[in-house]
Amino acid sequence: MILMSRKFYIYISILLLCITCSAYGIYSYESRHGDDIFGGVYIGQVYVGGLSLKQATEKLKKYVEESLNDTIILYYSEKTWDFNPKGVIDVKIDRAVEEALSEGKSKNFILRFINRQKLSRMPKKIDLAAEIKEDPFKATIERISKDIAREPKNARFKIVDGKITIENEIEGIQVDQESLKQEILKAIWSRERKIPVPVTTIKPEVTAETLIKMNIKEEVASFSTKFDKSQVGRSTNIKLAAEKLEGYIIPPGEVFSFNDAVGERTSKEGYKEAPIFFKNEVISGIGGGVCQISSTLYNLALLTDLEIIERSNHSLPVSYVPLGRDATVNYGLIDLKFRNNTEGYLLLHTEVKDDTLTVKFYGSKKNDKNIKIVSEVVKKIPPPVTVKEDYSLEKGKIRIQEGKPGYQVKVWKIVSHNGTQEKKLVSTDTYNPTATILFVGKKDPPAQTGTAESQEEAKPPADTPPPGEPALGNQ
Incomplete structure (x- = not known):
């Protein structure tokens, strides 16, 4: 019994000695190699097992540099583009190496040894993170x-x-x-x-x-006006606004706004300077001539028997439509609006050919009503007379600049349908007269050296428009 006890103690002692020696060996190994990356560790496709921080970093940098210097071909259909990743791709090398270095590490050297053995049997792959620079x-x-x-x-x-x-x-x-x-x-x-x-x-x-579902198939109504194509700025503005309206579709029940459809008339949009009305005078302004588009469209809306929501006449008569049938517009201030009160869609078509502007509505069927628009001059307003001193004209002489009358006008819509006729008042408009100006000479006459010359009859200057000449349209 005593002999067996001695043998047991001997065996235990030897076992403890072996364990102690093994632990010491493990400790010594881990002490020597603890700062290296464990075997079995990859960063991306690069094996970094057994390498130090510096070695792994250098190896990875070389791999990354080779990869980023290799051009990538991008293609779509038959087109191709060379893409050089260098300078565009940011690779997180330091982050990946730090992660590889910490893989399996523990403060307990025994656990580190166990993790090292696991990695040798089951390698670990760490992603090589990369980002694209925007x-x-x-x-x-x-x-x-x-x-x-x-x-x-x-x-x-x-x-x-x-x-x-x-x-x-x-x-x-x-x-x-x-x-x-x-x-x-x-x-x-x-x-x-x-x-x-x-x-x-x-x-x-x-x-x-x-x-196709809109069922637009034939012309409903059309209206045309003429313009002077030699006025380049004005002609350009008419064409630009017409292009904006081409193909515009108005659903049934919807209100059409000229300003919304055409947009702001600015030089940035290509509009030019041309004559406009301002405070009873003709001056130059961006977008002059656009009112001819709105007025032409207004007449088309009347002929189609649409509901007019908003419309204003010019302060002075225009030349391209009869009195009372114009519609002035000014973006943000004055608009032309009408409602599509028909049962179907309306397609707006615009044409500018030579000196003629034409607007048309297309829809599912022709209007079975016969519509006629008539202007009635209710009152003619004589131009007032204004006297002005002219120091460029000799004393005793007078120069006359003829004014133009104003008008009060009623516009009627006569609708014939199924043998009946109805007359409706569309609008009552007033157009201001332009004053006749008497320029009285104030300049001293030159010294007389001979017999007095007979006084010439006063004549208007060459740039004064003759009486009755149509006024230019507003923008």
Whole structure:
């Protein structure tokens, strides 16, 4: 019994000695290699096991530099673009090395030893994090977008020689920036250096199917006015405003606003200076001539028997429509508005050919009413007389600048339908007269050296418009 006890103690002592020696060996090993990365650790595709912080950093930097210097080919359809990742990709090398260095580490050397053995059997891969710098990447997106991006294009009605067709919609295309970033970040660590550019499509708001359902198929009404095409600024403004209105669709029940449809008339939008009315005078202003568009459209609305919501006449008569049938506009102040009180959609078509502006409404059917617009001059207002001194004209002489009369006008709409006729008052408008000006000479005559010359008859200057000449339209 005593012999067995001695043997047991001997065995226990030997075991403890072995354990102590092993622990000491483990401790010694961990002390020597504790600052290195454990074996079995990868950063991305780079093996860094057994390397020090400095060695792993240098090895990783070399790998990253080689990867970023290798050009990536981006392509879409038949177009290609070279993309150099260097300068655009920011790789977090230090962060990855620190994570690799801490992998499996513990204050307890036994646990560190156990973790080291685990990693040798089951390697650990640490992601090599990378980010794309926004500013340089933006330049890449702009370069690609310039070649492939397009805005969506709505389906639209097209009218040629009075025939209505529908031009199909076109989907828009834009680069999917976030997806492209992810694909590039994958590609920089891959041997595959050619990747497609991901795109997203943008659906148009109006499709051909939408237009077909509107059932617009024939002309409802039209109205035309003439303009002086030699007045380049005014002609340009008329054409610009007409283009804004071309193809405009007014749903049933909707109120049309001229200012909303055409927008602000500014030089930035391409509008030129041309004659406008201001305080009973003709002056130059941006957008002169646009009122001819609004007045022409106003007459079209009357002939279509639409409900007029807002309309103002000019302060002076205009030349392109009869008295009482004009409609002045001024963005933000004066508008032309009318309601589509028909049961169907109305399509507005504008044409500018040579010296003629034409506006037309197209709809599902012709108006079965016969409509006539008549202007009635109720009162003619004589021009007042104003006397002004003229120091450029000799004493005793008079120069006359003829004024123009004003008018009070009533406009009637005569509607004939199914054998009946109805006369409706549309508006009562007043146009101001322009004064006749007597310029009285105040300049001293030159010294007389001979017989007195006979006084010439007073004549208007060459730039004075003859009496009765039509006034120019406001913007």
